[in-house]
Amino acid sequence: MANCFHLCLMTAEETMLDEAAEYCRIPTADGSVGILADHAPMLCAVCEGEVRCRMEDGRERIFHVPAGVASVRDNSVTILTDRAEERQSR
Amino acid sequence: MANLRAIRTRIKSVENTRQITKSMKMVAAAKLRKTQAAFLSLRAYAERSGDILRQIGGELTAQDSPDGANGVPKTSADASVRQDEESVPQGADRWILPRGETRTVCYVLVVGNRGLCGTYNQALLRYCENIINSSDKQSYVICCGRWGKDLIASAGIPVRETVEISDTPTREEALELAERLKTLYSEGTADEIVFVYQHYRTVLSQEPTSMTLLPIAAQAQQSPSESLSCGDVIFEPDRESVLSTLLDMYIGNTVHAVLLEARCGEHSARMTAMTAAADNTEELIGKLTLELNHARQAAITTELSEIAGGAEALRSSKAE
Numbered sequence: 149m150a151n152c153f154h155l156c157l158m159t160a161e162e163t164m165l166d167e168a169a170e171y172c173r174i175p176t177a178d179g180s181v182g183i184l185a186d187h188a189p190m191l192c193a194v195c196e197g198e199v200r201c202r203m204e205d206g207r208e209r210i211f212h213v214p215a216g217v218a219s220v221r222d223n224s225v226t227i228l229t230d231r232a233e234e235r236q237s238r
Numbered sequence: 239m240a241n242l243r244a245i246r247t248r249i250k251s252v253e254n255t256r257q258i259t260k261s262m263k264m265v266a267a268a269k270l271r272k273t274q275a276a277f278l279s280l281r282a283y284a285e286r287s288g289d290i291l292r293q294i295g296g297e298l299t300a301q302d303s304p305d306g307a308n309g310v311p312k313t314s315a316d317a318s319v320r321q322d323e324e325s326v327p328q329g330a331d332r333w334i335l336p337r338g339e340t341r342t343v344c345y346v347l348v349v350g351n352r353g354l355c356g357t358y359n360q361a362l363l364r365y366c367e368n369i370i371n372s373s374d375k376q377s378y379v380i381c382c383g384r385w386g387k388d389l390i391a392s393a394g395i396p397v398r399e400t401v402e403i404s405d406t407p408t409r410e411e412a413l414e415l416a417e418r419l420k421t422l423y424s425e426g427t428a429d430e431i432v433f434v435y436q437h438y439r440t441v442l443s444q445e446p447t448s449m450t451l452l453p454i455a456a457q458a459q460q461s462p463s464e465s466l467s468c469g470d471v472i473f474e475p476d477r478e479s480v481l482s483t484l485l486d487m488y489i490g491n492t493v494h495a496v497l498l499e500a501r502c503g504e505h506s507a508r509m510t511a512m513t514a515a516a517d518n519t520e521e522l523i524g525k526l527t528l529e530l531n532h533a534r535q536a537a538i539t540t541e542l543s544e545i546a547g548g549a550e551a552l553r554s555s556k557a558e
Contacts, residue, residue, distance in 0.1 A: 158283045160409060160491070161276075177475045191294060192474035193483045217484045219290045221471075228287050228487065230409070 151185035152204050154224040157211060159232050164211065168204040172225060174218050175199070183225055190220040198235065199227060210235040242537065245530045249523060256519035262354065263512035270441075270505035273406045277438075277498040284491040291454065291488050293471075294481060333420075333485045334454045337429045342376045344398075344428035345369070346419065346451070348435035348500040349383040349390070351405060355508035358436060358444065359385050365446035366434045367393055378428075382415070382497065403497055405505070412494030420489065423452045433496050436503040442510060444503040451492055454485070 155169035172183045175197030181190075194216040201209050216229030347366050349359050363386070370377055378398040381390060390397055401418075403411055422428045430450060437447035473480050 156286075158286060160280050160283050160494070162279055163282065177479065181474055188472055189470070190472040190474060191290065191477075191480045191484075192472075193480045215483060217287070217290065217480065217487060219293075221293075226286055226290070228283065228290070230487070 153183070153185040153187070155201060155203075156224070156226045157199065157201075157232060158226065158228050160230055164232050164234070165201065165209070169201050169225075170204060170206075171202040173198075173200040174227065175213075183220060186223060187220050187225075189222075190218075192218050192220075194218050194227065194229060199232075242530065242533050245526055245533060249526045249530065252519050252522050252526065256516055256523070259512045259515040259519060263509055263516060266505045266509040266512060269405050270502060270509060273498055273502045273505055276406060277495070277502050280491065280495055280498060284488075284495045287484065287488045287491055291484055294477075294484065332424065333452055333489065336453045340375060340429040342378070342428050343373065343430045343432060344419070344422055345377060345379045345448075346415075346431065346433045347379050347381050347383075347390075347395075348403075348433065348497060349381060349385045350500075350504040350507075351384045351403070352508075353385060354511060355504055356511040358504055358507035362434065362436055362446050363390060363393060363395075365448075367395060369432075369434065369448060370395060380419075382500075403501075405501060407494065407497035407501060409490075409494060412497055413490050415497070416490045416493040419451065419493070428452075435496055435500040436507075438499045438503040438506070441506040444507060449492075449496065451489065451496075454488070 152168040152170055155165055155167065155172055156163065157165035170185070174181045174183065174192065175195045176192050177195050180197075181192060183190075194213060196214050197212070199211045199213055201211075203209060212233045212235055213227070213229040214231055216227060218225065218227045345366065347362070349362060353359065366379070370379075378396045379390075381387075381397050381400045382403045384400075384402065387397075387400065401415060403415070419428075419431050423431055431452040433449045433451055435447060435449075436444040438444055
């Protein structure tokens with residue numbers, strides 16, 4: 149099994165995601181940022197766009213988010229945004 | 239019998255009161271459920287954004303203070319020494335760092351929209367009066383909620399404006415209020431913004447509380463338990479933009495959470511008060527019914543003895 153990290157996607161209304169993931173891509177002003185397990189601590193401003201995640205079991209999930217903030221520390225990624233909408237993954 | 243009729247009318251009116259209090263209780267319960275659900279889902283979100291902010295805030299003050307103070311400045315005296323003669327901090331930091339001198343404090347008083355909720359509003363009003371009277375700074379109050387405009391004014395609290403907030407505050411209302419408070423703060427009309435509201439502990443107990451919204455460092459002073467500073471953090475794209483996004487979000491969340499919490503308290507206080515009132519009417523109806531029965535029985539007895547007396551008189555007059 150590949151290395152995993154804890155991924156959490158929260159909006160003001162609900163917690164959309166709270167589980168282990170292998171990979172996650174976050175849109176920022178300077179382009180996308182890809183995150184794998186054991187990433188260095190990071191804080192990034194999320195721009196409007198798609199957050200792509202590959203979950204522990206290999207499923208891919210895509211969320212459309214407006215601006216927000218993502219925090220990476222201790223192998224745990226938290227994305228905070230006002231709203232999020234899940235897109236059907238291809 | 240006049241007495242009988244009076245008691246019947248009384249029972250009817252108490253029954254009406256019971257109906258009203260019961261339905262008010264039901265309405266309050268429904269509103270409480272709705273507000274509580276919104277509050278709970280926001281709380282996790284707000285806590286998380288607060289954590290991240292404290293982490294970034296810790297680094298911020300460590301960076302900015304050459305005297306090596308770790309974490310936020312401990313007292314406002316510290317802060318004024320550090321930035322003496324300095325103007326208002328610029329950029330996103332202006333929300334965080336306390337100003338050299340706090341001249342004007344803006345209190346945001348979150349009262350209920352209506353009365354009939356026990357001591358919820360009165361207790362809060364007294365608390366707010368105490369705070370304002372005990373501080374020597376200039377202050378004014380922004381009042382959120384429709385309750386007791388006259389009462390608040392007559393208590394000698396300087397109300398600047400009143401903001402209407404619905405029974406279940408929406409995100410939009412909260413963001414609008416947050417925007418207004420930020421403007422007051424950045425224009426310098428207020429050097430500190432403090433929320434005064436009823437902290438929601440359980441359905442049965444609320445507690446008047448004050449919480450500093452801006453500057454944010456003052457908040458960290460109030461709860462210094464966590465220090466999340468964790469060495470080198472990468473900022474993407476840069477610290478300034480992360481911080482300003484985060485702060486906007488954080489201020490909005492805090493305002494929203496406070497409004498929801500206060501409204502939760504209001505609904506549950508009203509629910510409790512109305513439950514008590516409905517129970518009282520129940521008791522009163524029981525008492526009145528008993529009284530009614532007594533009166534009716536007394537009337538029947540009187541009537542019977544009158545009939546018997548009449549019959550006796552007739553019989554004795556016939557015998558003669």
